[in-house]
Amino acid sequence: MRLRFAWQPVLALALLILASFFPSMTMGALDAEANPTATVQVPFDGTSTLISLLLAAGAILSLVRLPKTAEALILLVASFGAAWMLVSGISGAEGSALAPFFLKLAASWFLAWRAASVLSNLSPISASARTLLRLLVPALFGAWVLILWEAIVRGAGVPFILLPPPSAIGLRLVSSVPTLWADVNQTIFKSVIAGYVAGCGLGFGAAVLADRYGFLRRGLLPIGNMVSALPIIGVAPILVNLLGFDWQSKAAVVIVMTFFPMLVNTIAGLSASGHMERDLMRTYASNYWQTLLKLRLPAAMPFIFNALKINSTLALIGAIVAEFFGTPVVGMGFRISTEVGRMNIDMVWAEIAVAALVGSLFYGGLALAERAVTFWHPSVRGG
């Protein structure tokens, strides 16, 4: 039998051997051994050995020279199976975990790491399998961040007020959908969208004007570059003071924050078309508007989408931070600041998860639109 050594399974085996020197995984099991007559609910009653066996089998099998996909599959089954048993065993007995719990957790993490590294070194021929792998490896990483977070918080008994486990955040998220929806409605659909559209539109318009008139461009470009380094978020309290507590003031903050990135990027983009192409348009006797619409704007699209992407994050931040300074009793920023005050940290995390989700959807939508609009660009064609 030929072996193929990798450091992760070997380390996992070493950790398992180390774990076997300890008598039990939790304090509950220690209590049960101390007075066998009492009927104490023992965590990991029976599954303790099963976890070790599963991990050891996975580690040893992965050292045997198997087909890569089989090896990855075995590793995934072993690591996720062990992780599932570890997490479900510790819930209900928070804070009672002893060293073997963490050793086994680390061992299963190393097996998952090995799986990820096997998977990322695969180069399948079919395009769909490659896409699947490109999604699978980061998904593995994300899943393990959540597993480690859950297991460590529960195992070490970190107070929920400091850092709630992901499962508690998920429960909170599901149980307060109406509140979250109202907040999203106020913050995203009123403040962010209005401000984003107006800010990007104004920035774009100003850039086209500045491109037409050189004087304006030479004046605006240095100012725009400088402003992009300034802490513009500081205008939030000022604008809230000026425009009142409702969504208009937040939209104004978003406009101020998104205007300059759009301006600077669009000006850069409008000069991106080559001399050859512009000369060609001249030989066609096309006028300023024809050149702008048919050549220079399409050529500027990668830059414009870059600004749109930057602005999508800025807009979300601007609206949420502006809500810290005053808002009607609804909105994501309002919810975050009040729930922090009440120490309902799981609600804050639920709000963050929603914000991250909305932000990612926004960004993903923009990325898809970019692929559709700039289909000719080398970065999209993969050339």
Add this chain to the structure above:
Amino acid sequence: MSAIAAPGAGTGLEPLGLWARLSSGRTLPVLSILLVLIAIWYVAAFSLNAPFQRRLDGESAPGGTLAFVERTLNQAKPTLPSPHQVAQNVLENTFLRKVTSNRSLVYHAGVTLSSTVLGFVLGTTLGILIAVGIVHVVTLERSLMPWIIASQTVPILAVAPMIIVVLAAVGITGLLPKALISTYLSFFPVTVGMVKGLRSPETNHLDLMHTYNASPAQTFWKLRLPASVPFLFASMKVAVAASLVGAIVGELPTGAVAGIGAKLLSGAYYSQTVDMWAALVAGSVVAALLVTLVGIASRVVERAMGARPA
């Protein structure tokens, strides 16, 4: 003197008039746009503050229109302060007060600056380390890169208050929590820039290192790292601005007593609009200083490494 004999005649270059020469540079356009902005600011300040001034004056308004305009632009707590009020406040609180005074802008800027710099240093170090890992380990690249990009869609600034409050509950207060927010904001541009920079050497150069039988470590220190320096400084400029924003927002939750963010917040609570604008100006000056410093550092380092001045 005929046109033919004029200096520069026949070269095809018309001697430019003063106006044309000024407006083809940067100074005049920038100055005139700034002037227009200040004019708009004055008009806005007048129209926003005038209603309150009319109520304040009541029936017995002394003086003519000019006196009314002057009073409107010099209210103690205006809705929108006029530029000269802000300038006066900034000058007073920067130069005329002791640096240790609670009202001195230098003091507040110093507090913000210290956490900005700590966060920036931490963030840059973290960013470089992650970039080195990503360039050298395929597993890290495949699993980390998408999440690093996704991490920036999380509006972390929005959670800054929670991080501060939670860390304070554990007993970590003062500089570090604010610096951590700056770290989070500043590591991203550095990581992205450094990954690009470490991958920037051409295949030719990498092949040359290969023919020298260079180890990966040698390739890293002698080729990849030097090649990445311009990228590093470009992203450090973005990162330092981002970490200042992080520090300011980190000061917003109640509890922070000093710093530009705290100054903004207290201004918002007590409607001290002039103070708020002055704090904003101070923050902008600090930002400009930091970016300029990074720019100077980049020029010094690049010259020391033998780059030709661009």
